[in-house]
Amino acid sequence: KAGVTQTPRYLIKTRGQQVTLSCSPISGHRSVSWYQQTPGQGLQFLFEYFSETQRNKGNFPGRFSGRQFSNSRSEMNVSTLELGDSALYLCASSSGLAGGYNEQFFGPGTRLTVL
Amino acid sequence: AQRVTQPEKLLSVFKGAPVELKCNYSYSGSPELFWYVQYSRQRLQLLLRHISRESIKGFTADLNKGETSFHLKKPFAQEEDSAMYYCALRGRGSTLGRLYFGRGTQLTVWP
Numbered sequence: 634k635a636g637v638t639q640t641p642r643y644l645i646k647t648r649g650q651q652v653t654l655s656c657s658p659i660s661g662h663r664s665v666s667w668y669q670q671t672p673g674q675g676l677q678f679l680f681e682y683f684s685e686t687q688r689n690k691g692n693f694p695g696r697f698s699g700r701q702f703s704n705s706r707s708e709m710n711v712s713t714l715e716l717g718d719s720a721l722y723l724c725a726s727s728s729g730l731a732g733g734y735n736e737q738f739f740g741p742g743t744r745l746t747v748l
Numbered sequence: 749a750q751r752v753t754q755p756e757k758l759l760s761v762f763k764g765a766p767v768e769l770k771c772n773y774s775y776s777g778s779p780e781l782f783w784y785v786q787y788s789r790q791r792l793q794l795l796l797r798h799i800s801r802e803s804i805k806g807f808t809a810d811l812n813k814g815e816t817s818f819h820l821k822k823p824f825a826q827e828e829d830s831a832m833y834y835c836a837l838r839g840r841g842s843t844l845g846r847l848y849f850g851r852g853t854q855l856t857v858w859p
Contacts, residue, residue, distance in 0.1 A: 636791075664845045666845045668847075668849075675849055676852075678846050678848070681845030683845060725847075727844070729844060729845060730844075731844060735844050736794055736797075737845075737847060739791050
């Protein structure tokens, strides 16, 4: 099985711009979770999508949003970028179903730099 | 509130020495606990989970509900164990897709 893929791998933006990141889950997985990783805050949960619906949401401002398509691919969008948004953004996919291990498989991440 | 604490940011041992990476948690309920590992230039991957009670690459971790701890142990460290280790917690039911991570411990095993 192909692993979780994320595009692009690297992005450089300036303050005030917006950005869209993409995540393609493992085939058959219906859940996609997004995390922000920074040296200061570590790994923090952004949100989770399951079957095109947001199922869980972390404590991030409304500038961070996401969606999931019918093929389970997910995008996250950050509007009005701030310097503090510079981070590695990871997505993880899983079956999303109770009753099993429901292991989360992580992608390589998108490195976002805001100048 | 849910919290995962890894008190050691850095840990160094010599090859062949025992290693223990500490993890403490707080959670109101019965969480699932995990250890994730990230080797240099590789993606984050699951090492082990408490419910399977297995040994992976010589590592074990026991969930101690009384002390709310989930320490990772290996009796004889190897150089290839050098990596970043994250302890993580997950609730049950509808929160299956949300992991709470500790800040991580960078383990270095010297030859």
